[in-house]
Amino acid sequence: MTAKSLSISHGYPHCITSKSKPLNVQIAxxxxxxxxxxxxxxxxxxxxxxxxxxxxIDSLDSQDSHSVPGIYRIFLDDNEQEFCNTLKRCIYxxxxxxxxxxxxxxxxxxxxxxxxxxxxxxxNSSPAINIYxxxxxxxxxxxxxxELKLFAAKYxxxxxxxxxxxxxxxxxxxxxxxKNNPREQQEAARRLSRQIKDKFKFEMAMYIARSQSAxxxxxxxxxxxxxxxxxxxxxxxxxxxxxxxxxENIANIxxxxxxxxxxxxxxxxxxxxxxxxxxxxxxxxxxxxxxxKSLSLWKKDHNQEILTKxxxxxxxxxxxxxxxxxxxxxPSSLFIILLTQGHSLTLVIILLKTILICxxxxxxxxxxxxxxxxxxxxxxxxxxxxxINFMEVFNITFAIYTENVExxxxxxxxxxxxxxxxxxxxxxxxxxxxxxxxx
Numbered sequence: 364m365t366a367k368s369l370s371i372s373h374g375y376p377h378c379i380t381s382k383s384k385p386l387n388v389q390i391a392x393x394x395x396x397x398x399x400x401x402x403x404x405x406x407x408x409x410x411x412x413x414x415x416x417x418x419x420i421d422s423l424d425s426q427d428s429h430s431v432p433g434i435y436r437i438f439l440d441d442n443e444q445e446f447c448n449t450l451k452r453c454i455y456x457x458x459x460x461x462x463x464x465x466x467x468x469x470x471x472x473x474x475x476x477x478x479x480x481x482x483x484x485x486x487n488s489s490p491a492i493n494i495y496x497x498x499x500x501x502x503x504x505x506x507x508x509x510e511l512k513l514f515a516a517k518y519x520x521x522x523x524x525x526x527x528x529x530x531x532x533x534x535x536x537x538x539x540x541x542k543n544n545p546r547e548q549q550e551a552a553r554r555l556s557r558q559i560k561d562k563f564k565f566e567m568a569m570y571i572a573r574s575q576s577a578x579x580x581x582x583x584x585x586x587x588x589x590x591x592x593x594x595x596x597x598x599x600x601x602x603x604x605x606x607x608x609x610x611e612n613i614a615n616i617x618x619x620x621x622x623x624x625x626x627x628x629x630x631x632x633x634x635x636x637x638x639x640x641x642x643x644x645x646x647x648x649x650x651x652x653x654x655x656k657s658l659s660l661w662k663k664d665h666n667q668e669i670l671t672k673x674x675x676x677x678x679x680x681x682x683x684x685x686x687x688x689x690x691x692x693x694p695s696s697l698f699i700i701l702l703t704q705g706h707s708l709t710l711v712i713i714l715l716k717t718i719l720i721c722x723x724x725x726x727x728x729x730x731x732x733x734x735x736x737x738x739x740x741x742x743x744x745x746x747x748x749x750x751i752n753f754m755e756v757f758n759i760t761f762a763i764y765t766e767n768v769e770x771x772x773x774x775x776x777x778x779x780x781x782x783x784x785x786x787x788x789x790x791x792x793x794x795x796x797x798x799x800x801x802x
């Protein structure tokens with residue numbers, strides 16, 4: 364079915380084609396949303412792009428000073444915010460459908476529709492059209508458009524792509540929980556974020572298998588991280604801790620032992636739990652004291668109350684804030700100190716241990732990671748190498764411990780050493796699918 368046949372059989376919304384003023388903006392908006400919902404299901408991506416461009420962009424080419432172009436008739440009262448809301452929701456109705464049907468490569472073309480020079484040229488004959496062009500230009504220069512561009516980021520050439528685009532999945536999580544965004548945008552962000560994470564997880568598993576097999580093609584699977592061949596050594600070091608003293612087992616013991624504690628007691632317990640067995644104990648001792656002081660001051664008026672599920676969650680979220688960003692704008696002092704001193708893995712393991720006792724805090728952690736990316740993205744890559752290294756270690760560690768692929772070390776060589784950490788080359792990493800755990 365083509366765009367032309369759809370328009371003939373179903374027609375544009377009445378609010379667009381009618382010569383009279385729309386009676387109600389909300390009713391008109393719902394007609395437009397229904398129209399785009401219908402064509403998103405029935406038309407090819409190319410035809411959808413033509414319909415969208417015709418309604419929102421090409422209609423502004425009119426030189427008739429007495430006519431108001433199609434869809435802009437809905438906003439005769441100069442309600443720019445309502446126009447922006449309508450535009451965004453139409454965009455994400457389309458995007459949501461494309462992501463669902465694995466056609467998201469067309470999102471880049473949708474984004475590029477706004478790179479139209481005619482939108483910048485004012486007409487001498489129609490002040491109204493100049494107003495509407497101004498609305499579109501305001502959208503193009505807004506945060507909303509920057510968020511839209513994230514959906515097309517993975518199709519940019521890597522040489523031209525900003526370093527922060529490697530971590531789009533976290534920026535999308537931030538979009539997915541913003542109640543000010545249309546529900547279609549929240550859902551699209553959720554789906555695409557999961558797709559990106561699943562792709563990374565799959566490519567990492569395939570890279571590990573290929574890199575340890577002499578018979579496997581060296582070009583079939585690429586390393587999805589930017590850590591080079593050192594990533595295999597890092598993965599072995601992360602996976603090494605298994606058995607009785609695994610992070611998961613210790614987390615389960617901690618949960619049982621802290622039941623019925625007061626909030627004050629829990630604060631002390633979680634501090635000991637998080638910093639237990641952390642490498643470089645002498646170096647992190649001052650950081651531990653700073654962390655303990657910050658946590659002890661939080662909600663201190665409630666220290667004598669028995670720990671509830673709500674306080675358990677809020678405390679874990681507070682831990683994450685102390686270690687990442689406390690206000691969602693600038694990084695915390697602990698984050699800066701740990702990373703600038705080369706302790707990315709230490710910080711990641713502490714964050715992991717937090718999520719292992721409270722999986723409901725993971726979304727909060729990913730939102731905080733998004734805030735950090737937003738803070739540092741204004742700096743060039745050369746100035747952010749320590750942040751980028753943290754992000755790579757974070758991605759790998761959480762793919763190993765919180766996704767549905769289980770990694771194990773198998774010793775393939777025998778030697779006289781009893782310390783496996785000194786002989787990681789004697790081990791191979793194996794992965795297998797496991798039953799999804801609650802996230």
